[in-house]
Amino acid sequence: MALLADIVEIMEPYLVDEGTKVLVGLQKCKYLGKKIKAQRTPQWPVPITTTLPSKDICDALVDCYFRTFERIYRILHIPSFKKDYDIFWNSENRHDPAFLAQLKLVLAIGCATYDDQLSLRSLAIQFIYEAQTWLSEPEYKARLGIPFLQTHILLLVARETLGVDGGMIWIAAGTLIRTAVYMGLHRDPVQIPNLSKFASEMRRRLWNTILEICLQSSMESGGPPFISIEEFDTEPPKNFEDDHLTTEDSMPCPENQFTSASIAIAFRKTFPVRLAIAKFLNDTGGQGSYxxxxxxxxxxxxxxKELRRTVQGYPNPQPQFEILMLDFIIRRYLLSIHAPFFGPSFLETTYAFSRSAVVDTAVKLCNCARISSPSSGSFLNRSMPSPQIDFRRLTVFGSGFFRTAPLHASFLVAIELKSQILAEEGLGPVSLRPDLLSVLEDAKTMSLQCIEVGETNIKGYLFMSLVSTQIEALVQGVPKDEVAGMLINAAEKAEEKCLSILEPRAAKGQSEKISNAIESEPTTLPSEMGDDWDFMMTDVNFNFADMEPVSWMLGSIPYGMP
Structure with a gap:
């Protein structure tokens, strides 16, 4: 973002007079966004209830969960959950709060890939609040066990995926891992006598998933991971099918045989280097050497490379959703390790490799998250296989790294395009890579589609519109004194488009029960709006040092994105 700060500097002198409409439009969008979020948010506390959608919808949501997140992060023993699920629907007594909390979190996560509009967002938020209330009850220690830990993990996954205070997952992950250590999950089950095969493998699986959650939250928050390989001896999960865990004399399958645990096992082998990257980026001792x-x-x-060889060696059909997810995550790490040296690479050839790595990785990451087919431009290309549709929905509906990673990558691509234009010395028209231009257009489309399906933060779309306009002005050779007018006009158009989406949504919520917080909000806009230009500040924030000239646009916070 620091490399794009000149956009703000160009606009700033004109905002007092010519840009007043821009500031008012932004404030209106922020006000409506807060109002919409308040309308979705239940009043705390939210006691858990037996209220659920129809069984057909619940069946579909459970299937959505199991064909996506459970394939990567093993949390539940699938046969046990499905057995309890069937008993739940066939019984007149549905008042087991422990299972209800777990079920509602599964349903909430499933909402993210249920349809093209995230039509059940409010229901998912309600379920998350109910589960949070149940987990917050004072009987904490008495509940400690595998089911409680599973519910705790599901809650963090749901909050991250649906954006319910998702920026605080790093803090919650600290509680999660300490709970697991208190229960002894950091010690391999062979150290604990008289454990069944089922208990042993569930402990390994849950510890493996907890490590992933803590590491991912570190990457998203910019906070230290507070994990060390030397502080646990729990082995990776064994290659068991879930059905085999209840048979004491069963043996794990060969490594090249695909099971429901295979992806988690293969991915665990990349954990040490990914942890080293997070420590390198977020260590409080300062940035390491090149x-x-x-x-x-x-x-x-x-x-x-070894992970891909393992996954591609499984018999057909290959696990397509898993491949997309693993590719997306790994490229996120690769992009992050080189991003700090991207800016310096324009001044020093020492970092030329990082510049090449950033551009190449950013393009591939954005292509992995592409929402529309290049030719149709539609929301989802219906010729895609179902796993690809599921993954594309996550990049639009999902919060956290699903949303931020492709958006950050697209801004890096924009910086590369801008540098190529400024470095052009020929007299003819500037020739730019079509794949880079495509990334920019896709990112703008994606940002708007996020708002259309319920996102309330417009800053990603607004700033992407400004970046695209600046690059267009540079390509066309627009005089500098005219660029500010183009940028202000682009900002006004972007805000008008966002207002046309947010206003009907806020009005629709007026007929429903609205929280006291909204009802007490002022109906007039505050006169001082300059400090609200904290672009790109989603639930996960950045740390921008030495950026006083653009403080009206970029807020300061404790930790920054790597």
Missing amino acids: EEVIRLDARLRASY
Whole structure:
């Protein structure tokens, strides 16, 4: 973002007079966004209830969960959950709060890939609040066990996916891992006598998933991971099918045989290098050497090559959703390790490799998250296989790294395009890479579609509109004194488009029960709006040092994105 700060500097002198409409439009969007979010948010506390959608919808949501997140992060023992699920629907007594909390979180996560409009968002938020209330009850210690830990993990996944205070997952993950250590999950089950095969493998699976949640939250928050390989001896999960865990004399399947645990096992092998990257980026001791970047890059690429070889060696049909997810996550790490050296690469050839790695990885990451087919431009290309549709829905509806990673990548691509234009010395028209231009257009489309399906933060779309306009002005050779007018006009148009989406949504919620917080909000806009220009500040924030000239646009916060 610091490399795009000149956009703000160009606009700033004109905002007092010519840009007043821009500031008012932004404030209106923020006000409506807060109002919409308040309308969705239940009043705390929210006691858990037996209220559920129809069984057909619940069946579909459970299937959505099991064909996506459970394939990557093993949390539940699928046969046990399905057995309890059938008993739940066939019984007149549905008042087991422990199972209800777990079920409602599964349903909430399933909402993210249920349809093209995230039509059940409010229901998902309600379920998350109910589960949070139940987990917050004072009987904490008495409940400690595998089911409680599963529910705790599901809650963090649901909050991250649906954006319910998702920026605080790093803090919650600290509680989660300490709970697991208190229960002894950091010690391998062979150290604990008289454990059944089922208990042993569930402990390994849950510890493996907890490590992933803590590491991912570190990458998203910019906070230290507070995990060390030396502090646990729990082995990775064994290659068991879920059905085999209840048979004491069963043996794990060969490594090349695909089971429901295979992806988690294969992905665990990349954990040490990904943890090293998070420590390198977020260590409070300061940024490490560039030589260490090169070493980590080589380790990650070698580890990922081995992962791909393992996954591609499974018999057909290959696990398509899992491949998309793993590719997306690994590229996120690769992009992050080189991003700090992207800016310096324009001044020093020492970092030329990082510039090449950033551009190449950013394009591939954005292509992985592409929402529409290049030719049709539709929301979802219906010729895609179902796993690809599920993944595309996550990049639009999902919060956290699903949303931020492709958006950050697209801004890096924009910086590369801008630098290529400024470095052009020929007299003829500027020739730019079509794939880079396509990334920019896709990112703008994606940002708007996020708002259309319920996102209330317009800043990603607004700033992407400004970046695209600046690049267009540079390509056309627009005089500098005219660029500010183009940018202000682009901002006004972007805000008008967002207002046309947010206003009907806020009005629709007026007929429903609205929280006291909304009812007490002022109906007039505050006169001082400059400080609200904290662009790109989603639930996960950045740390921008030495950026006083653009403080009206970029807010300061404790931790920054890597």
